[in-house]
Amino acid sequence: MRVLEEARALEEQGCDLIHLEVGEPDFLTPGAVVTAAGEALASRPLGYTPAAGLPALRQAIAGYYGWRYGLDIDPARVLVTPGGSGALQLALMAILDAGDRVLLTDPGYPCNRHLVSLAGGVPDALPVWPEQDYQPTLAALEQAWTPRTRALMLATPANPTGTTLTPARLGALHDLVASQAGALIVDEIYQGLLYEGEDHSALALNSEHVFVANSFSKYFGMTGWRLGWLVAPQAFTEVLVRLAQNLYLAPPTLAQYAAGVALAPALRPELDRRRDRLRARRDLLIPALTSLGFELPAWPRGAFYLYLRAPADQPTAAALAARLLQQGGVAVTPGCDFGTNETSTMLRIAYTQSRKRLQVAIDRIATVLRDR
Known part of the structure; x- marks a missing residue:
């Protein structure tokens, strides 16, 4: 939630932020x-x-x-x-x-x-x-x-x-x-x-x-x-x-x-179509981010999160998260928020935005990593 607050503060200053830090998909209520x-x-x-x-x-x-x-x-x-x-x-x-x-x-x-x-x-x-x-x-x-x-x-x-x-x-x-x-x-x-x-x-x-x-x-x-x-x-x-x-x-x-x-059973087809859209987002992000040096230690079979190890040349995942927010306009959550067991190198990315926005996020992340 701290990352969300910082991201919203940047938005109020006119920045275009891509929110991949909060577990809240962009779908409307049915x-x-x-x-x-x-x-x-x-x-x-x-x-x-x-x-x-x-x-x-x-x-x-x-x-x-x-x-x-x-x-x-x-x-x-x-x-x-x-x-x-x-x-x-x-x-x-x-x-x-x-x-x-x-x-x-x-x-x-x-x-x-x-x-x-x-x-x-x-x-x-x-x-x-x-x-x-x-x-x-x-x-x-x-x-x-x-x-x-x-x-x-x-x-x-x-x-x-x-x-x-x-x-x-x-x-x-x-x-x-x-x-x-x-x-x-x-x-x-x-x-x-x-x-x-x-x-x-x-x-x-x-x-x-x-x-x-x-x-x-x-x-x-x-x-x-x-x-x-x-x-x-x-x-x-x-x-x-x-x-x-x-x-x-x-x-x-x-x-x-x-x-x-x-x-009701009548709503299940609509909800499952949304699930399928989330799966497509996952399948877009995984190869794109691993090609940039991120590592996926365990396969995510559900929810809408990737728990990724940051590229090896990054000092800490928290520092990378801060750079992605400030320099790239992409909000992600550092792994240290989720405990202490080898979390300092980890990031959580929520694939809760459209594929188009996710592609923009991928490009921005690539730019931040390149311009280190």
Whole structure:
């Protein structure tokens, strides 16, 4: 977000900035969702909803897992939240006592460690490596687990790497966590944005140890609507509702009325076409940037990020990011934002702009590298 603030400051000075630093594609909210929001505005008062969300939306989310993944999810296990971050916050506050420890992948989504601390827990970095697709191994998890460890947080597809876990690998990690009576919190907010491999959900594990966070932001194109959801074990639903009542009272009402349309099978072709456009952007950037000296340590099968090692002649990735912003008008995120595990040489590039703009960005990056 610091890079975004600096980029916007340059834009206010008249600079033409290409934003490849923020995980927000340039697509408009689907028209059917906007229409549903307009109908809700015109036809009903937009008062508070139940803390767990509109019953119809909870039912629609459960139904989505049914028609798309063949899963039978009880709507009572679904809580609608203010964004995916709200879902993660609820899960952590429900399971953690003061001083409990949570394992987080490094590199990983930077807000997670702060969410753990906010819930009274202690974040423990779990280094992950490109040879394992930047996802934990059983051996590393077993070694890192302590008597005070309460949970493991994962993401598939992952931020910043775009890597994924297969069902078998996810299941093996789950079994180890369950054997320790721990919780497995799986961030699936990039679900649906998968370019290779099997699209699946951790909910298929059918386990009382699994919490799944998801969001309408990424695949559904509703970032600014701030709406997500949590699917939790039945035993936790009562405490989660009480937490929601006290933390934020209710999720955004208008967004809830609009979001049900996003989950309908009729919208999937439009959303999948957007996914295919993102894949084409990925496939444009990878050969172009590797030809300039960047290295891609692990293949990004999902999300919309490239996690790249900067060319070897660059002092640090953060310094290169600053030069790209100031000299090239291209905003990217330095890897140090995502942890400390060999991140000083890494950059995250979000392919969230059109192919035409990405080509301009490629040319600008080439110029900055050449004019060093």
